[in-house]
Amino acid sequence: MSLSSKHLLGLYGVPKEDIQTILDTATTFREVLERPIKKVPTLQGKTVVNLFYESSTRTRISFELAQKRLSADTVNFSKAGSSTSKGETFKDTVKNIEAMKIDMIVVRHSSAGVPHYLTKITNANIINAGDGRHEHPTQALLDMYSIREKMGKLEGLKICIVGDIAHSRVALSNIFGLKTMGAEVSVCGPATMIPKGIEKLGVNVLHDIDKAIAGHDVLNVLRIQLERAAGSSIPSLREYHNFFGITAERIENNNKDILILHPGPINRGVELSSDVADGPYQVILDQVTNGVAIRMAVLYLLGTMN
Amino acid sequence: MKIKAQIIDEAGLNRTITRLAHEILERNKGSENIVLIGMRTRGEFIAKRIHGKIKEIDNSNPPLGVLDVTLYRDDFRTRLKQPEVSVTNITFDINEKDIILIDDVLFSGRTARAALDALMDLGRPNTIQLCVLIDRGHREMPIRADFVGKNIPTSINEEIKVKMKEVDGEDAVYLIDISED
Numbered sequence: 001m002s003l004s005s006k007h008l009l010g011l012y013g014v015p016k017e018d019i020q021t022i023l024d025t026a027t028t029f030r031e032v033l034e035r036p037i038k039k040v041p042t043l044q045g046k047t048v049v050n051l052f053y054e055s056s057t058r059t060r061i062s063f064e065l066a067q068k069r070l071s072a073d074t075v076n077f078s079k080a081g082s083s084t085s086k087g088e089t090f091k092d093t094v095k096n097i098e099a100m101k102i103d104m105i106v107v108r109h110s111s112a113g114v115p116h117y118l119t120k121i122t123n124a125n126i127i128n129a130g131d132g133r134h135e136h137p138t139q140a141l142l143d144m145y146s147i148r149e150k151m152g153k154l155e156g157l158k159i160c161i162v163g164d165i166a167h168s169r170v171a172l173s174n175i176f177g178l179k180t181m182g183a184e185v186s187v188c189g190p191a192t193m194i195p196k197g198i199e200k201l202g203v204n205v206l207h208d209i210d211k212a213i214a215g216h217d218v219l220n221v222l223r224i225q226l227e228r229a230a231g232s233s234i235p236s237l238r239e240y241h242n243f244f245g246i247t248a249e250r251i252e253n254n255n256k257d258i259l260i261l262h263p264g265p266i267n268r269g270v271e272l273s274s275d276v277a278d279g280p281y282q283v284i285l286d287q288v289t290n291g292v293a294i295r296m297a298v299l300y301l302l303g304t305m306n
Numbered sequence: 307m308k309i310k311a312q313i314i315d316e317a318g319l320n321r322t323i324t325r326l327a328h329e330i331l332e333r334n335k336g337s338e339n340i341v342l343i344g345m346r347t348r349g350e351f352i353a354k355r356i357h358g359k360i361k362e363i364d365n366s367n368p369p370l371g372v373l374d375v376t377l378y379r380d381d382f383r384t385r386l387k388q389p390e391v392s393v394t395n396i397t398f399d400i401n402e403k404d405i406i407l408i409d410d411v412l413f414s415g416r417t418a419r420a421a422l423d424a425l426m427d428l429g430r431p432n433t434i435q436l437c438v439l440i441d442r443g444h445r446e447m448p449i450r451a452d453f454v455g456k457n458i459p460t461s462i463n464e465e466i467k468v469k470m471k472e473v474d475g476e477d478a479v480y481l482i483d484i485s486e487d
Contacts, residue, residue, distance in 0.1 A: 002388040028374070028391045037427040040377040300391070304382045 003301050007126040009115045010135035011177040019177060023145050025297035026290070032069065033293060043072035043303050047102045051094070052129070053079045053109040058264055058288065059129050059139070063106050066295035072303070075102070090114075091121055098122045104303060107131070125302040133169055138298060139263055140173035142291040144181065146283050147218055149290070150259055155182035160212045162244065163222030163271055164193045164233065170263050174220060175201055188212040189244060192233035209244050213254040220261040221246060221271050237270050248275040261287060307484050313440075313458060313466075314479035322455040323352070326437060327359035329453050334404055337366040339432065341403045345421055346374045346392055348410035351470040352439055356408065371396035373407075378420035400429040410468040412438040412454075415447035440479060442466050 003018045011019070032040055048067045052060055060076070067074045077097070084093065094105075104125040107115050112134035118126045130136040148154050159178055165171045165187045178185050179202055186204040187194060194205055206212050212219065224240060234240045251258055260272070260282040268274050276282060314322065334340050337360055344353025350372045357370045376391040407421055418436055425434060437453035442460040456479075458466065463485035469478045 025391055028377075028393050031393050031395070032377070035428060039427070041423070042377045042382065300377075301388070304388055 002305055006302060006305055007115070007119050008137050008298055008302065009119070009126065009128050011137045011140055011173045011180070012135065014137075014177070014180065016180050016182075019141070019144070019180060022141055022294065022297050022301065023148060025301060026141075026145050026293040029069075029293040029296040029300070030290065032296070033289065039069050039071060041071045042300060043067070043070040046072045046104065046303050048072050048074050048104040048106060048299070048303075049097055049102050049124075050074060050076045050129075051097070051105055051107045051109075052077065053084075053107075053114075054130070056108055056129070058291070059108065059136075062288070062291045063127075063129060063138075063295050066292050066299055069292070070296055070299055070303070072104075072299065094118060094122060098124060104299070125305075127298060127302065130169055133167055133172075135173045135176075136169040137173050137177070138291070138295055139170050140177045141298070142287055142294040143170075143174055143220055143261055143263070144177055145290045145294055146261060146287045147259065149286070150283060151217060154178065157183045157218060158186070158216040159183050159218040159220065160186040160188050160206065160216040161220045161222065162188045162209065162212060162246070164224055165189055165198065165222070166193050166195045166233070167225050168222050170220075170222060175203055179203075186212065186216065190234060190240070209246065210250060210254055213246070213250055213258055216255075216258065218259045218261065219246065220263075223263065223265060224267055224270050226267075237267075241270050241273075245269070245271060245273060246276050247273040248279055251276065251281055256281075259283065264288065307482060310464065310481045310483050312478055312480055314456065316477040319439075319477045319479070322439065323355045324359055326439075326453050326455055327356050327363060330356070330406055330435075330437065331360065331364055333435070333452070334406075337364045337368045339402075339404045340406055341369040341371065341398060341400060342406050342408060343371045343373050343396065343425070345407065345409045345417065346372060347473065348439075348468050348470055349408045351472045352410060353406075353408040354472075356406075356437070369398040371398065373421055373424055375417060375420040375424050378423045380416060380420065394424070396428060400425065400431050402430070402432050405431045405434045406437050406453075407434055408437045410439050411466045412436070412441045412449075412451050413444055413466075415445045415449035418449045419447050439468060440466050 064074055106127045106129050108129040109131050112132035114131050115126050115128040128137055161171045175185055186206055188206040258281055262284050266272055266277050342353045342357050344350035372395045374392045374394045376389050435452040438451045439455040441451055441454045441457050465482045465484050467480045467482050469476050471477050
């Protein structure tokens with residue numbers, strides 16, 4: 001029942017049993033979220049710091065709600081307005097926060113490896129909420145939970161991740177997690193957005209969106225991340241939409257049984273047309289609800305570990 | 307760990323459950339306002355059995371739910387092994403209802419305490435009545451059962467093991483010695 005690590009830094013190397021435990025535990029919390037009083041006393045007396053060095057709406061609110069619904073005390077840190085602007089080093093900031101007697105740290109940072117570094121300088125449980133282009137494990141877990149909820153299983157499913165794979169930590173965590181759970185994983189996007197050598201992770205590479213729709217059970221469609229200079233990989237957003245945008249017409253021509261996921265925020269008219277984003281094939285808002293349950297499961301499993 | 311005695315056998319369990327069902331109906335003047343909630347794991351199956359008896363006796367079908375109290379436990383900091391959580395399944399409204407809370411063994415009273423907190427988060431019932439198959443004493447909280455299948459005074463070196471066909475393959479209650487020789 002217990003996880004094999006006291007941190008969740010990524011899904012690389014996380015054993016199948018651990019992923020299974022997190023997904024099963026999330027089912028319990030999914031029920032709690034349907035109650036009139038959406039709160040349980042389980043993490044009473046635990047203090048969690050949300051250390052966000054990069055902007056976030058969904059993930060931070062989701063983590064914060066998950067913590068509050070488990071009755072943990074929460075503190076939010078964001079880079080803007082902090083003593084980082086006075087020149088304090090990252091290590092000193094963390095050491096000072098730890099000296100205030102905290103139990104867990106949820107961290108997001110633009111540099112890959114920061115969560116791993118934190119495990120070396122503090123005793124708190126560390127949860128990675130996104131580090132650079134590396135991993136975003138809770139997003140991949142909630143994607144897997146949403147797929148399992150709709151399709152009943154993960155093993156043997158054909159799942160294609162579409163979009164800017166090179167800049168995406170969501171893609172990498174999904175690849176690691178889904179491969180561990182026995183799914184068949186492909187990636188699809190323009191060649192400039194597919195990193196060289198990705199086949200070595202055991203994924204198929206496609207450049208034709210119609211084939212991707214026709215040949216898979218699930219598409220996990222990524223956001224074109226304009227803030228990460230994705231613009232330099234494609235001639236224009238319009239051209240991207242023409243070649244890789246998912247439209248109701250493309251789905252109806254190729255595969256009406258497809259399930260569409262998107263981690264949000266959506267660029268309407270770029271990676272998804274509005275008729276798909278609001279249509280019957282997607283589970284985008286279910287993913288958001290499931291995200292709170294997944295984060296409650298991770299916080300519970302790490303926070304009650306002895 | 308060895309079995310000291312079998313306290314209840316299959317026929318005995320059936321008789322006890324029949325009596326508990328009658329007592330519940332008597333105390334509540336029928337089944338009109340009652341709901342049955344079993345506590346995972348064995349309590350769930352005892353609740354199902356009592357529910358079956360009530361159906362037979364009263365020709366009624368009160369709502370039946372399952373409660374998992376893991377998230378409300380008070381021993382997260384002291385237990386060595388992390389308890390497994392499972393899903394609460396109560397799909398009906400418990401407001402103004404008379405809840406019959408069902409478990410296999412009443413011991414310290416801590417599980418019942420956790421269940422009371424859990425139920426309060428689901429609504430405001432009219433009453434909560436505790437029904438247990440075995441009361442083995444050694445209470446650590448001011449909690450008592452309203453319906454008791456059998457009172458079995460035990461020593462602290464003993465344990466009660468309730469076995470149910472649904473999970474254990476047999477219907478029986480055993481007294482077990484857990485003292486180290």
